[in-house]
Amino acid sequence: MREIRLTLPPGAAEAVFTLARAAGIAEASVHEVRVLGREEPAEEMTVKSSTPKIREFLRALLCSPLFDRRTVRFSAHEVLALVDEESAQRVTVPAGVPLTDVHHDLWRHCHVTASLVARTCVSAALLAYAMLKADTLLAVGALIFTPFSPLVLSAALGVAARRRALMLQALRVLALALVLTLLSAALTGALVGGPMIDVDFGGPTRNFVASALIGVMAALADSDEVGRRQLLGLAMAYPFVRLIAWLGLTMTLGAPEGGERLHDVLLLSGNAVVMTAAAATTYRVIGRDGELTGLPW
Structure with a gap:
């Protein structure tokens, strides 16, 4: 209402x-x-x-x-x-939240603030520690506070609505969050120490299909008053935030035997691109009757 x-x-x-x-x-x-x-x-x-x-x-x-x-x-x-x-x-x-609401809500997540920096660093440190100690419960808690989910959706809406300012701002903050996550995970690895565990992130097919489905669900939940945004935010973070933290850990602890950094970097990039494209397509379908063109700049 x-x-x-x-x-x-x-x-x-x-x-x-x-x-x-x-x-x-x-x-x-x-x-x-x-x-x-x-x-x-x-x-x-x-x-x-x-x-x-x-x-x-x-x-x-x-x-x-x-x-x-x-x-x-x-x-x-x-x-x-x-x-x-x-x-x-x-x-x-509850269905059909005006896209003006979605647009302004996503813009709020695209500003660099002390809170965003702190949440990014702390969540990355907790996630890296949880990965080293194989603590699944702590890893889930850390993923909830990562800032990546709304930033991916912001970039997707910017692409769908052809709002260049929103898209570029989301990408800038995404890049900052990526660097902060890598550095925080690397620092955690240096302080905690090894051994560095080998993590199976799965193959491209499994990752990209999951990323596409999650991108669609997240965009739909963003335009629904009763969509479980927090849980979908966790689902969005899962495919690629673990990869970022793992890459940060390898910066100080080294890659485990059999680990392939290039493969994991390509997997990370692919997950982000597929998820953004799926969410952008969903926004285009939602606003196909002219609502996207009327969004403020």
């Missing part, structure tokens, strides 16, 4: 509400407001409805000539309960 608050030029609310009504939204509230920083008064319009209807309304608005970012602004808010004449069964349908 969603609430949309729009700030509109005077007299524009009726035309915008026509789009809302076409999406199945029965009513909206409008009142005149004075916006500091603007010379003219404005209208504030509030629309509340189920998520699919809100998404349909926003899709129509973003593709409409009525939408001008200089004069029309809106914010989206999640609603926990919405009691009106519509039944709870219909109003609580």
